[in-house]
Amino acid sequence: MRQVRVLVVGAGPAGLAAALELRRRGVTDVLVIEREDEAGGIPRHCAHTGFGIRDLHRMLSGPAYARRRVQLAANAQVELLTRTGATGWAGDRALDVTSPAGRDTISADAVILATGCRERPRSARLVPGDRPAGVLTTGELQQRVHGDRVFTGRRAVVVGAEHVSYSAVVTLAWAGVEVVAMTTELPRHQTYWAFDRGARLRWRFPLLTRTALSRIVGHDRVASVDLTDLTNGHARAIRCDTVVFTGDWIADYELARQAGAELDPASRAPRVDTSLATGVPGVFAVGNLIHPAETADVAALTGAAVASAVTRWLDGRREPAPAAVPLAVEEPLAWIAPGMLDPTGPPPPGGRFVLRCCAIRGRGLLTVRQAERTLAMHRVRRLVPNLPVYLPAGWQRAVSPAAGPVTIGYADASPEFFAS
């Protein structure tokens, strides 16, 4: 049995940033546990650049960014235990852990969950067919290619057309694999125009929009997949030996749910208030566990943002919170994080809420309503699934604690509105 002041579960960008910020605020005895051999989280496996812009104000490769985050935490005397997996709760703010040193229980005054997110695998997407080898997620692909060097393949279909899908293309190209198609059920890709154009010019693969992967065929290894054109229902087989299921992020929610936190039905992320408290006393959640998936720098920034609430909790100065007001979204919005708020609480990290949508829309308005009252309207240029939408939190104080849930909706705006 070990007792610490703050226990952080997960040494990815968010967990390390949370621990660092707590140390900066003078909190002693901050322990980060990481179940993998090395700290640093998902960026360790992302060989491409683009990490660290918003949090460290520099441009780094994924591995360099991970090393930098670990170094910063170490410099601040954050204690880090790798190969230490939390396997369940032993009590309030106490976790059972397993490591090569044995079985232990770590009890803390505050627990910060930073367990991140993962891509939905083929099985969770209910893609029918055979179950041959050669079907994997981007996360596994990147580790197989760059880390463990156990990847073989010649022709790949990439399912999904969001940021990470293009990372998968880069990794496949690096491994010498031809991308024979990228598919998305949506009518367009869901990344930056330049990413898509650059990748398709360089590696010459077709982006098949409004296309579903409807069957996987193959005995030992993938032989082909069926692609169905959603506009007319026509299916055709395409030969390949590898299928990479990309994106469709889902929170790694097990510990949060076991703690008793409520999960968002769409993202499976634990609901937190704007201070990043889960509603379970002394248990906080940060990073891509609450918004699967933002870029690593955004995850690190929400990680750091938890520090003020945690220090308040540790000081016992946390006002008895009135029941937090839940935030609900209406279609075409899919989820919002944080998913509840205390009108008198701190603003959310960065002063904004993160949203995702489930359908493409043009210019419009996000509307914030409570009962019959409209609290705010916020213009958005467009809605694209898998791309973030941010909603500034200036209306937070206008929420009434007793008037029921706050609903965030979307309304098409006429061009005149924007012209005015």
Add this chain to the structure above:
Amino acid sequence: MSAGIPDELSAPGSAVARRDADISPYDVAVVGAGVVGTAIARELSRHELRCVLIEAADDVGTGTSKANTAILHTGFDAKPGTLEAGLVRRGCSLLREYSSQAGIPVERTGALLVAWTEEQELTLPELARRARQNGYPALRSVGSDELYVREPHLGAGALGALEIPDESIICPWTVPLAFATEALLAGVQLRLGTTVRSVSGTESGHRLHTDRGPIDAGWVVNAAGLSSALVDRMFGHAEFDVIPRRGQLIVFDKLARSLVSSILLPVPTTRGKGVLVAPTVYGNVLLGPTAEDLDDPSDTATTAAGLTGLLERGNRILPELIGQEVTASYAGLRAATEHPDYQIRIYGDQRYACVGGIRSTGLTASMAIAEYVCAGLADAGLAFERRCELPGPPRMANLGEAFCRPYQDTAQIAADPAYGRIVCHCERVSEGEIRDALQSAIPAHNLDGLRRRTRAGNGRCQGFFCGAQVARMLEHPDGRG
């Protein structure tokens, strides 16, 4: 230490395990290393007989044995008087006992056979009567109120149920592996990746012509499952046809486990036991199976219609289940025939036994089938002489959530820190367990084999976190690289 095998036996090329290497002719050849074939090989290995177990696939237990509903049946609903009814009843208690010795996880969850319509409700007394005829009197009627107290998440509209308190869930993967391991340690030869193409007679018995050369044996036992009719025809018989009946199943996330405490059975029909919802010993929830008659005995693909249909059925039985994440979906084929009973025949003059048509109850009945077949072989003239020194049941790696697993075992981690190094985080499988599975008496040599021996990669992330590391361990089973 894997499967409790002493070091000198688990080492590759061990003299003890290989003592009868390549001694042909054998006294008995068993064709098929599914749960039935391995059970028969195990039973034979307890006697002074030189045996070979021949399997077309590259591992034991890869056919019907690996993809089923993983239930240890009481046999309450079998057709009274059939061979199946008797063997399921006896097999259930034999396997329950063996499992406790070999460390095969079994949980006695009980089952509730739920009636959703008045017509179904009217059949419950008949099912209870049938259970008593089958020698299983412990059934109990459960009214609707009690039913919803026991299963509060059950969908609306259930009228009542029969409780079958001894229906249990079991790990179907460990069972054939334990049988085969025990047989192997007792000297049975295991020939994996070996397909029997034809059969001819020799002076002393049979010559099995395989794609890896001939194997001679005095007696042949056909336990070839989906191929049992094919092998039967090689011996000149045509008593039955195997009609592969596909069952698709969906495995839900462990967070769904709290939604259900018993096996929820539908009222059975002639086509099988219907779609059920059951906990698994791994802590998940299973929904299935479908029942589709096919022509192709290798078509274990899932289909969009099959999966959608299951979700619709599941939505009625346990609506909250459908909102949970799906961890896996798979399909298995049961070796159904045109007959309503097992097709077990001993041809003494021909020195041949056919053990075919073993449907979904084969896992439960396996040890009783082995006992029955061996008694039949003895009657037909095969000399059975009990061996005095037997290895006994091996101690298998525990895959069950209800029992202590290595990551929870302080003493085991202290003795070998590899058991504290978790590789597959979703299923909490340690490096030590993966290493053991790669070095055991019947080692895993691909991901599928490793999954069935350790659960590695079976969890909700399906390899997102650990897939690469597991693949590397498979490529370097000696721990290097």
